[in-house]
Amino acid sequence: MKETNDGRPEKKCLVTGGAGGLGTAICTTLCMAGYRVFMHDLPASPGAEVAAQINAAAGTERITFLPGDLADLDALRQRAARLQEEEGGIDVLVNNGGIDTIGELDGITLHEFQDTQTINSSAAFVLSQVLSAGMRQLGGGQIVNIMSIILSGGWNARVPYAMSKGSLLGLTRALARELGPYNIRVNAVSPGAIPTNMERKFWTDSREELDRFILDKQALKFRATPQDVADAVFFLVSDQSRFITGHELHVNGGWYMG
Template sequence: MNMQLTQTMEKVSMMSIAGKVILYTGAAGGLGTETTLSFLRAGARVVAVDNNPEKTAGLLEAAARENLSGLTVKAIDLSDLAALRQELEAVAKDVGGFDVVINNAAIYPSKPFEDYTIEEMQAVQRVNVDAGIVCVQVALPHMRANNWGRIVNIASVTFYGGWANLSPYVQSKGALVGLTRGWAREFGAYGITVNAISPGAFPTDAEKIHPDPEGYARFVLDHQAVKRRGGPADIANALTFLISDAAGFITGQTLNVDGGWVMH
């Protein structure tokens, strides 16, 4: 075997996620379904947490069409933190623990700041942030015992400004970026990396809140350096890299996957 082929095989091995158990919230959403399928194709096992029956049915059907194994779907209300913890602890025992946590699920109400009640603000925080904290707390003992783990929080381009009427959502995404840095510092000694991905404006259900879809699409492309809309593969590729051994020296970072909307 020549040296070039050996180096190529080593690079492929570093990017492998085969055999990893991934806890993925919001896994049947607009970007979640395709990324979940990508993980399954790569040989990972995915515990998909999503309580939308229509979307989870679509995810199960898509996996069945490709004869993909390793998928477990759990319909859990993320706002019920006690039930979430209990369910995840039971699943963790069944699968032998979680190697990877991807905190992706989110709710995104839209209205002027002064119209939100404090209870509505807290509800967004509970689903978008607190549920992710529970996921990490459940997964952490297994990761520490193995001296290996990957945590990825899904932030948002909205955190950089430019969108009105989304204050609770933006607040929650800022909290996830803060947790990314705090967890990265605290967990690094145990071989656990923690990063965030900040997706740009991808065409998902979230865009349905905009009254002028075509105008919004033009707005997005005007702000991006890359003049095409992002797709699920763009997120899947970034996630696969960050949860692989290839990214083992990257932690505490926020990766903007947005076609060059935000640059810093």
């Protein structure tokens, strides 16, 4: 088993949606902390370039781009099983990949609805099911599901997306209970409004109006960055949170205090 510079076994993690704004920050943070990172994203994504950039900055080859589509659950299961066999198990799974479906209830097609559930939540179930088997053999592991402030309500035209994130909350709590005896911790991070490319669809020429809306909702009067979410993920996979499981960690500047 490969070891880090301080003699500890090198931990391996899979991050879905790894080439996006949040995913890149999560992959970078884990890489810099000494993890071997498998960055999963669509074949057409900039994943290969992003992985190369992180490796260059880190001066190492800890990031590997793993192309694939979360919408194809059978292929995803096979890919995860192959990765687990080749690597001797995966210590950390971050279910970050997803799509943000927007539309009024009567305008959403069944295909759009099903795609949202498959990519945002069913894929997380498949990966958790496959990779937790290896975590048991390793003596433990961590799973982190990325949720959203959208689940707290207050928005129109977001039913499929909110429903998929609600499924992740149920998955988090149920898995935490079932996998706890195997020293596998399962938690969720629920980000607020984080400036990424995904946010661009909510503004055109200027984001000032959007910023004002967000800051009015938040208790903290500054915009977050993807690094704020990555830091929360790192906390939940580190030994510093060894007695935390089944928890939804809100990273939204006090927007939601439920």
